[in-house]
Amino acid sequence: MAALFFIAPVLYLFWVSLHQPSQSELFGAALTLQNYASVLGDSFYLSIIRRTLGVAAVILAISLFIGYPVAYFVALLPPRKRMIAMLMLLFPLMVSNVVRAYGWVALLGRRGVVNSSLSGIGLIDAPLDLLYTTQAVVVGLMTILLPYMVISIANSLAALDRRYEEAAQSLGAGPVRTFLHVTLPLSTPGVASGTLLVLLLTLSAYVTITLLGGPRSKLLVSMIYDSVTAFQWPHAAALAFVLLVIALLLTALILALLRPGRVLGTGR
Amino acid sequence: MSDPPIDVQLIGVRKTFGSVVAVDDVRLDIPRGTIFSLLGPSGCGKTTTLRLIAGFEQPDSGEVHIRGERVTAVPPYRRNFSMVFQSYALFPHLDVADNVAFGLRMRRVARNDRVRAVNDALELVKLTALADRYPRQLSGGQQQRVALARAIVVKPAVLLLDEPLGALDKMLREEMQIELRSLQQRLGITAVFVTHDQEEALTLSDCVAVMRNGVIEQMGAPREIYDRPRTQFVAGFLGASNFIDGIVVDRDGASAIVETAGGRVPVRTDSRVGERVRIAVRPERLRMVAQGGDGLPARIRDIVYRGPVTHFYLDSAAGALLSYQQNAGAHEWAVGTQVHCAWDIDSAVALEGEPS
Amino acid sequence: MSAIKLIGPALRGTATVIAFALIIVPILIVVVAAFSPNEYFEFPPPGFSARWFVEFFRLANMRSAFALSVELALLAATLSTILGTLGALYLARRRGIVASAIQSVFLAPLVFPTIILGVALLLIYKTIGMPVFTGLLLAHCIVAMPYGFRSVLASAQSLDPSLEEAGQSLGAGPLRTLYLVTLPLIWPGVLAGWLFAFIVSFGELNTALFLTGPGMTTLPIEIFSYLQFQGSQLVIAAASSLQIALIVILVTVIERIVGIGRIIRSR
Numbered sequence: 001m002a003a004l005f006f007i008a009p010v011l012y013l014f015w016v017s018l019h020q021p022s023q024s025e026l027f028g029a030a031l032t033l034q035n036y037a038s039v040l041g042d043s044f045y046l047s048i049i050r051r052t053l054g055v056a057a058v059i060l061a062i063s064l065f066i067g068y069p070v071a072y073f074v075a076l077l078p079p080r081k082r083m084i085a086m087l088m089l090l091f092p093l094m095v096s097n098v099v100r101a102y103g104w105v106a107l108l109g110r111r112g113v114v115n116s117s118l119s120g121i122g123l124i125d126a127p128l129d130l131l132y133t134t135q136a137v138v139v140g141l142m143t144i145l146l147p148y149m150v151i152s153i154a155n156s157l158a159a160l161d162r163r164y165e166e167a168a169q170s171l172g173a174g175p176v177r178t179f180l181h182v183t184l185p186l187s188t189p190g191v192a193s194g195t196l197l198v199l200l201l202t203l204s205a206y207v208t209i210t211l212l213g214g215p216r217s218k219l220l221v222s223m224i225y226d227s228v229t230a231f232q233w234p235h236a237a238a239l240a241f242v243l244l245v246i247a248l249l250l251t252a253l254i255l256a257l258l259r260p261g262r263v264l265g266t267g268r
Numbered sequence: 269m270s271d272p273p274i275d276v277q278l279i280g281v282r283k284t285f286g287s288v289v290a291v292d293d294v295r296l297d298i299p300r301g302t303i304f305s306l307l308g309p310s311g312c313g314k315t316t317t318l319r320l321i322a323g324f325e326q327p328d329s330g331e332v333h334i335r336g337e338r339v340t341a342v343p344p345y346r347r348n349f350s351m352v353f354q355s356y357a358l359f360p361h362l363d364v365a366d367n368v369a370f371g372l373r374m375r376r377v378a379r380n381d382r383v384r385a386v387n388d389a390l391e392l393v394k395l396t397a398l399a400d401r402y403p404r405q406l407s408g409g410q411q412q413r414v415a416l417a418r419a420i421v422v423k424p425a426v427l428l429l430d431e432p433l434g435a436l437d438k439m440l441r442e443e444m445q446i447e448l449r450s451l452q453q454r455l456g457i458t459a460v461f462v463t464h465d466q467e468e469a470l471t472l473s474d475c476v477a478v479m480r481n482g483v484i485e486q487m488g489a490p491r492e493i494y495d496r497p498r499t500q501f502v503a504g505f506l507g508a509s510n511f512i513d514g515i516v517v518d519r520d521g522a523s524a525i526v527e528t529a530g531g532r533v534p535v536r537t538d539s540r541v542g543e544r545v546r547i548a549v550r551p552e553r554l555r556m557v558a559q560g561g562d563g564l565p566a567r568i569r570d571i572v573y574r575g576p577v578t579h580f581y582l583d584s585a586a587g588a589l590l591s592y593q594q595n596a597g598a599h600e601w602a603v604g605t606q607v608h609c610a611w612d613i614d615s616a617v618a619l620e621g622e623p624s
Numbered sequence: 625m626s627a628i629k630l631i632g633p634a635l636r637g638t639a640t641v642i643a644f645a646l647i648i649v650p651i652l653i654v655v656v657a658a659f660s661p662n663e664y665f666e667f668p669p670p671g672f673s674a675r676w677f678v679e680f681f682r683l684a685n686m687r688s689a690f691a692l693s694v695e696l697a698l699l700a701a702t703l704s705t706i707l708g709t710l711g712a713l714y715l716a717r718r719r720g721i722v723a724s725a726i727q728s729v730f731l732a733p734l735v736f737p738t739i740i741l742g743v744a745l746l747l748i749y750k751t752i753g754m755p756v757f758t759g760l761l762l763a764h765c766i767v768a769m770p771y772g773f774r775s776v777l778a779s780a781q782s783l784d785p786s787l788e789e790a791g792q793s794l795g796a797g798p799l800r801t802l803y804l805v806t807l808p809l810i811w812p813g814v815l816a817g818w819l820f821a822f823i824v825s826f827g828e829l830n831t832a833l834f835l836t837g838p839g840m841t842t843l844p845i846e847i848f849s850y851l852q853f854q855g856s857q858l859v860i861a862a863a864s865s866l867q868i869a870l871i872v873i874l875v876t877v878i879e880r881i882v883g884i885g886r887i888i889r890s891r
Contacts, residue, residue, distance in 0.1 A: 007729075008748075009741065010740070010744050012744060012747060012751075013740070013744040013747060067643070069635055069636040069639035069640070070636070072636050073636040073637060073639070073640045074640070089647070092648065092651060094823045094827065095651060095827065095868055095871060096826075096828075096844045096847075096864075097827070097830075097844075098844050098847050098848045099654055099847065099868065100650055100651060101851075102847070102851060102861070103650025103651055105851065106665055106861075107653055109665075111666065111667075112665070112667065113653060116667040117667065140650075143647050146647055147647060150643065196735065197735065200736075200737060203737055204737035204739045204740070206830055207829055207830065207833075210852065211848075225739070228743060228746070240744070241740075243737060243739070243740060244737065244740055247737055322789075324789055324792075343792070343797075345793075345794075345796055346795075349793065350793050350794060351789070351793040354786070355786050357790035358790075359787060359790070359791075374796050375795055419793075422794065422795075428793075
């Protein structure tokens with residue numbers, strides 16, 4: 001039942017992407033790979049894809065870099081405080097993305113908090129154009145997705161048996177080496193699930209990208225939306241599928257690099 | 269005097285999980301009013317057998333009968349049994365009285381009768397004062413008694429117990445063993461319980477079935493299977509045992525003379541001359557006498573004092589031997605002493621199966 | 625040696641403060657903006673006024689978007705919790721490939737790129753001529769399902785399996801065991817699942833973006849449209865604050881009923 005509502009639509013999407021565009025119908029009669037060719041062969045689309053991958057990479061890097069120490073901190077808290085910290089991380093995730101993006105608009109806009117504060121102190125004369133840039137997208141999206149990373153890693157770290165670290169220390173490993181050789185590898189499942197979650201959400205975060213990036217910083221997901229509003233269904237379907245394939249490839253890559261199965265005992 | 273009727277019967281029951289044979293062609297007849305135990309190491313199939321009687325597992329082949337009625341295809345909630353679970357499985361959202369009353373409610377017993385029966389059951393397990401407590405407010409021993417009360421109040425044809433005393437500490441366990449037995453005898457309920465503790469099985473049961481790899485290796489009264497084990501596994505599982513190998517060289521009526529590496533010893537067996545045989549003797553039956561007597565010569569290798577008894581580890585030509593001596597203030601042995609090990613012919617058994 | 629011991633925790637603490645600030649501040653700003661007295665957001669805010677909340681309730685399109693979001697959330701939460709409970713009860717004691725596959729399908733909407741799901745649903749709806757409300761409801765159910773499912777699953781799995789067997793050993797058939805033993809013990813999980821599903825549905829945006837119709841817009845999508853086309857922004861600060869307030873209230877309710885531990889664990 002659930003499968004029907006879920007898998008069937010996606011298969012239908014693929015089917016549509018293989019058709020010619022049509023003016024009057026959803027899609028024309030003839031089967032073609034033209035839609036994919038026009039996407040993958042066009043340098044414009046390729047540059048969008050490159051930018052999308054770049055943004056994803058940067059967001060992943062930063063959220064790992066900040067997220068891991070925070071997760072470590074949270075994992076070490078006594079149980080009651082840890083629960084409260086987790087709740088404080090869960091709460092923003094329940095607030096709709098559009099509201100959180102709006103918060104960044106209010107922060108980075110020409111009359112926003114940052115500009116007002118900086119000119120109020122006298123550091124700048126004219127408001128900075130912080131919004132509608134790729135950088136704004138990166139910062140905003142990263143903070144929206146950061147709780148996912150922290151919660152994933154913190155759960156993994158908190159579930160770690162303290163005795164692994166104690167065993168390492170009894171064998172002569174100092175704090176740094178214990179972390180590198182024991183704690184870090186054993187937290188791989190949490191890192192993997194956090195990374196995958198952030199990656200997949202980055203690829204589909206249309207609202208944030210549009211609000212913070214504006215017309216000049218479009219990513220792949222924005223292209224899909226544009227095609228849909230222009231009623232170019234097969235084209236939109238093809239773009240969606242390219243996005244899906246990219247997501248799957250990156251997922252496989254991350255799983256192969258991190259190999260969480262080693263720790264979980266599922267082999268590989 | 270007529271035999272009591274058979275309350276539980278398993279005929280040719282077989283159960284596999286995937287490629288693992290958990291229960292292999294088991295036959296059981298349990299008379300009314302007896303306590304029957306299934307004893308064995310983990311994975312031997314004893315719990316599966318219990319669950320087959322309950323109906324939580326369906327046999328691949330064979331029949332299950334309760335009070336003469338064929339229940340193989342009947343689901344658990346329609347079989348005439350009740351069960352005490354290893355984790356007690358008291359309903360956390362009901363208080364003690366409601367827990368005990370649950371089975372009666374299912375059987376649509378009228379309210380007044382229900383209340384009376386619950387009170388009687390709680391009195392039997394001495395928990396009347398805790399009737400309105402909740403399970404989480406009770407100690408392990410108290411929870412166990414509530415589970416027991418809940419199971420006996422419905423007056424089942426058979427009471428099943430899955431390692432009921434496993435979670436209790438040693439003293440409490442021994443106390444509960446005695447209480448359990450006296451309760452069962454007062455009520456005359458047929459009981460089947462599963463345990464891996466051979467002491468518990470010997471203490472509580474009228475009949476013990478020793479299981480290994482899904483098969484009942486030996487079944488009988490506690491004294492019988494302890495004194496007269498038929499296989500090496502049963503001998504070894506029920507307690508420590510000496511094993512001595514030899515070849516039959518002479519027969520005299522029902523008994524035979526066996527030539528071992530350390531000398532000749534008598535044993536009751538049907539084995540013919542020339543056949544190999546393995547003799548089992550319990551350490552408490554192995555006497556040590558000063559040199560010059562009958563028996564196998566041996567040298568005391570180690571002495572371990574254990575309070576009421578002392579364990580003597582001996583080396584003989586027939587292998588390592590173990591002897592338990594009561595510390596009744598008799599002979600003082602020393603390590604290195606040469607002795608002779610002897611036993612009554614009735615104290616030894618010849619084991620079945622090929623000596624390995 | 626001791627310097628290293630101090631650096632670690634100091635770095636972690638700093639990172640934590642920065643991270644929490646980055647995460648929470650944008651949300652706080654929105655709430656602050658909602659109380660601005662003037663037309664445009666200024667920082668520091670010159671005063672305090674509830675005019676934008678009044679404006680929110682005055683605008684018909686805002687009111688109907690709010691009502692639609694609530695209606696959809698109530699229905700989606702209920703439907704997905706019922707389905708999720710059935711699925712969770714079925715899967716709770718089962719292992720194996722089939723069970724894992726079914727569980728993956730229930731949880732898939734969590735990670736599946738939402739835009740793709742939205743486009744796919746849109747195409748199907750257009751092909752079969754799906755009415756707008758039903759289509760929206762379906763999308764919201766799909767998105768909310770994992771939350772109802774996961775919460776109930778966690779509850780059902782933590783239940784001692786011998787409790788249900790005990791019920792059966794005392795004569796309770798499968799249905800009676802369900803409502804006398806199982807449901808009374810997992811109801812906090814079901815309730816928490818419902819509340820999470822409600823919250824998620826209320827804030828749902830990406831999948832439903834294409835699926836709205838004339839006169840039928842949800843609150844998050846309405847907020848998005850305003851932001852995109854530079855409408856009067858502060859009324860949406862008020863709208864957003866209302867959504868935030870709703871979430872705070874619901875999370876507090878969940879916490880009172882089922883406790884913090886259960887919320888964390890069911891996530």
